[in-house]
Amino acid sequence: MTQPLNIPRDVLSFSRAAYLGMIVLALCFPARAEKLDTVLAALGCLGCHAEEEKQITEPASLRRFDAKDIASVLREYREGKRSGTVMNRIAAGLTDDEIERIAAFLGKKP
């Protein structure tokens, strides 16, 4: 049903693990607790973007892409530098912070 979330043990992946760790911490830490809403928003994305990595038809699963690439595409949609049918409208409603977190949630896991 669900993609396992790999927590890497190897040091080369440390930076990603740290990044992911920071997200988890950010979500848990009182000061950033409100950021849980971005997870809920990311779950909203799963209505169209299937979670299984196998799905390559549009709208594609995002699990194959790096979070930073998803984030930059979302920003391009928001700023009108990239045109889609639907994503411009959705990205227009997201803050930078939300874009980062949603991308981290949906993107490739280290």
Place this chain on the structure above:
Amino acid sequence: MIPRRRFLRQLATCSLGWGLGACASGRYLRASGSGGRVVIVGGGYGGATAARYLKRMNPDLTVTLIEPQDAYLSCPGSNETIAGLGDGEALVRSYDWLQQELDIRKVTAKVARLERSRRQVVLQDGAEVPYDRLVLSPGIDFRWDAIEGYDEAASRIAPHAWKAGPQTALLARQIRSMPDGGLVLITAPPNPYRCPPGPYERASLIACYLKKHKPRSKVLILDAKTRFSKQPAFEQAWRELYGDMVEWISSEKQGRLERVDAAARTVETEFDTFRADVLNVIPPQKAGLLADQSGLTDSSGWCPVDPLSFASVYDPAVHVIGDACQPGPMPKSAFSANSQAKVCAAAIVASLAGEPPAEPLLINHCYSFVASDQAISITGVYGYSPDERQLTIRSSGETPPHGDRRQEANHARAWQRSFRKDVFGY
């Protein structure tokens, strides 16, 4: 390796007051409230999503889904079958995956009533199902008293086809057997109602069928409104694809819909009488009967909820999601129901762990087919305003009149598949 669902559960249960230790150890996951009993009534897109995501966020919950049907027939996609398009079989989903993979209990029964003071759902055979939290996703019911002459018996002659099933098939048969040169008359209801663009998608797809098989025919929409969802894009598509075959009449022109004679297939407005070969009356709507009978609706006929958790404003242990609830500006759609169900599930998991809900961010996105291979869409992103304590529109948009309708149709088909998988697991 952490299973992703445990990660989600941690996300859903970590919030204000949890220090690093609690989050990192995960020990609290088996603390109080983790084995709560959540009962869901209604197995459509809202209820089934809630069931799946409750289990996904906290597998220790006992989740029971009460739904009288053995399988679910999707409303999204049903207009296509009326026009002889698409595969009706593809619209059916069973509850097997939810039962087998997630250990969700499916009770195939009708609910007689709720006993909210005792937190019991009473089934028609008298059996009782107790709950710590109840999620109602009862969909819509019709205001049978709103239009003179149009009641449930009349709908068996002049179908509403606004709940997928036998009514959809009846309308499809009538379209098939009408004469060339005949009139299909659709009456569109006042706001709010299930699937705001639905009547206009239906008119488009019926025209798509008629153009091919009965080209001298006409589709007329008598509207209780003065404008409608995605109007510029719909009207552009009608002009391009169907010429003057589709005609929309605003309530400004015709006044109120006064009377329906289903047997004669006539409709009287304040100023005129229309006689149709196929009459599709989509009546005014209200929240599903159970919500109404349980004292969860207000004078509008819909259920007021707290948009942070979708808890009823009348009962913190009962949540209402989907078409039946009225959370500010969100339209009544399957996508809205799915988005609301996820917010509701997270809030219930948090609440049973003694935590406050997170601020939600919700999405609605609706496709409408205007031909077999062309579609248009409307999108909204909704945030929470703490000052107003309700949802506000963050961004919205729709297909421009000259948008890429073929590309959107490809996306629409892919969405239908992904969406059903997200809700029913396959």
